[in-house]
Amino acid sequence: MKPINVGLLGIGTVGGGTYTVLKRNAEEITRRAGRPIAISVVAARNIERIREITAGGCRATVDPFAVVADPDVDIVIELIGGYDLARELVLEAIANGKHVVTANKALLAKHGNEIFAAAQKKGVMVAFEAAVAGGIPIIKALREGLTANRIEWIAGIINGTTNFILSEMRDKGLSFAAVLKEAQRLGYAEADPTFDVEGVDAAHKLSIMSAIAFGNSMNFEQAHIEGISQLDAADIRYAEQLGYRIKLLGITKRTPEGVELRVHPTLIPAKRLIANVEGAMNAVLVKGDAVGATLYYGKGAGAEPTASAVIADLVDVTRTHTADPEHRVPHLAFQPDAMVDLAILPIAEVVTSYYLRLRVEDRAGVLADVTRLLAANGISIDAMIQREPDEGEEQTDIIMLTHKTREKNIDLAIVGIEALPAVKGRIIRLRLEELL
Ligand code: HSE
Numbered sequence: 001m002k003p004i005n006v007g008l009l010g011i012g013t014v015g016g017g018t019y020t021v022l023k024r025n026a027e028e029i030t031r032r033a034g035r036p037i038a039i040s041v042v043a044a045r046n047i048e049r050i051r052e053i054t055a056g057g058c059r060a061t062v063d064p065f066a067v068v069a070d071p072d073v074d075i076v077i078e079l080i081g082g083y084d085l086a087r088e089l090v091l092e093a094i095a096n097g098k099h100v101v102t103a104n105k106a107l108l109a110k111h112g113n114e115i116f117a118a119a120q121k122k123g124v125m126v127a128f129e130a131a132v133a134g135g136i137p138i139i140k141a142l143r144e145g146l147t148a149n150r151i152e153w154i155a156g157i158i159n160g161t162t163n164f165i166l167s168e169m170r171d172k173g174l175s176f177a178a179v180l181k182e183a184q185r186l187g188y189a190e191a192d193p194t195f196d197v198e199g200v201d202a203a204h205k206l207s208i209m210s211a212i213a214f215g216n217s218m219n220f221e222q223a224h225i226e227g228i229s230q231l232d233a234a235d236i237r238y239a240e241q242l243g244y245r246i247k248l249l250g251i252t253k254r255t256p257e258g259v260e261l262r263v264h265p266t267l268i269p270a271k272r273l274i275a276n277v278e279g280a281m282n283a284v285l286v287k288g289d290a291v292g293a294t295l296y297y298g299k300g301a302g303a304e305p306t307a308s309a310v311i312a313d314l315v316d317v318t319r320t321h322t323a324d325p326e327h328r329v330p331h332l333a334f335q336p337d338a339m340v341d342l343a344i345l346p347i348a349e350v351v352t353s354y355y356l357r358l359r360v361e362d363r364a365g366v367l368a369d370v371t372r373l374l375a376a377n378g379i380s381i382d383a384m385i386q387r388e389p390d391e392g393e394e395q396t397d398i399i400m401l402t403h404k405t406r407e408k409n410i411d412l413a414i415v416g417i418e419a420l421p422a423v424k425g426r427i428i429r430l431r432l433e434e435l436l
Pocket of ligand 1: 159162196201301
């Protein structure tokens with residue numbers, strides 16, 4: 001049967017992996033797709049790199065616009081990343097009636113509403129399995145495997161760089177700065193690690209999952225984002241003493257007041273399976289009302305794991321590209337006219353539990369003052385430890401875990417507690433989720 005023709009934009013790590021895996025597994029992939037899938041043209045700045053990877057097996061160009069306009073191309077794979085050029089190319093490909101496969105989470109988080117509307121209008125598919133958690137088929141699971149469920153919440157370790165750093169900080173008792181340097185040396189962290197360590201990459205992926213889970217529009221701009229760069233190794237240690245691990249989680253939850261959409265370091269019980277996801281691995285926990293909790297684990301980045309997701313999308317598009325657009329799986333899991341506009345909750349309205357670390361003078365009545373202020377704001381204490389002061393030391397650390405409360409109550413209590421003369425410096429506040 002005649003192959004379906006693919007134009008590839010970008011032949012970096014993922015592009016190279018896609019070419020290699022598609023070639024290596026061509027026979028199996030053809031048996032699954034029903035016809036061969038052939039990369040017929042590649043656009044990249046470095047023509048030499050194209051030749052090196054493809055060994056002359058396809059056409060090469062430096063002009064990506066020629067690929068999205070090429071009448072022989074049925075599917076465009078966008079792997080160049082970034083916002084503006086990628087947006088222009090994807091919209092142009094759609095306008096030219098091409099299906100698009102992309103791994104670009106930043107593009108979809110920011111311009112997804114516009115891109116999916118354009119694709120819907122034109123009757124083409126935009127597939128994006130590789131945009132969230134690399135090789136883990138989480139989009140497929142959310143969009144198809146779990147369609148019977150009312151999804152209640154998702155909590156994911158969706159950034160490998162930060163999970164690697166947190167694992168090393170815990171294992172070796174090192175500071176964030178020391179581990180980041182090592183991660184950069186080993187190639188786990190970028191030279192400019194901001195997007196990863198400040199939680200932006202995770203928030204991109206979370207926004208996509210949230211939209212699919214709830215049939216809501218893409219709301220990246222309203223996500224609450226905190227990274228791990230301010231995290232102190234002492235808190236990882238204290239959390240461990242209390243039976244918790246600290247992970248950078250992307251959490252989205254449907255509540256009667258609105259949708260929670262937040263990325264931040266989070267204490268989770270050490271005995272949960274997801275708490276034991278170490279190194280650069282990713283995992284996503286999804287709670288559905290019928291199925292309960294399901295956990296998806298695997299490599300969230302890398303050439304072949306991400307290629308695995310890109311090619312799964314190519315196969316999906318190949319199987320259904322001749323189908324009536326009405327009979328395909330909707331881009332965001334819900335029929336376009338059944339999408340809703342649920343409000344994203346401001347972080348002050350989020351309800352969760354908290355970990356507090358206070359530096360205090362070690363004398364009678366200090367704890368009573370602190371607990372009085374917590375009680376005055378309706379906050380109940382769940383657990384507490386006090387560090388044994390060193391010989392002659394007059395200050396100590398108190399660590400408290402609270403029951404669930406609204407974030408604005410904790411904010412008020414902290415203002416009051418920090419004003420107590422016996423409390424020294426800022427209170428460290430981290431969120432805690434039991435994930436039940
Ligand atoms: N930089 C990401 C990570 C992979 O560290 O997981 C691509 O999103």
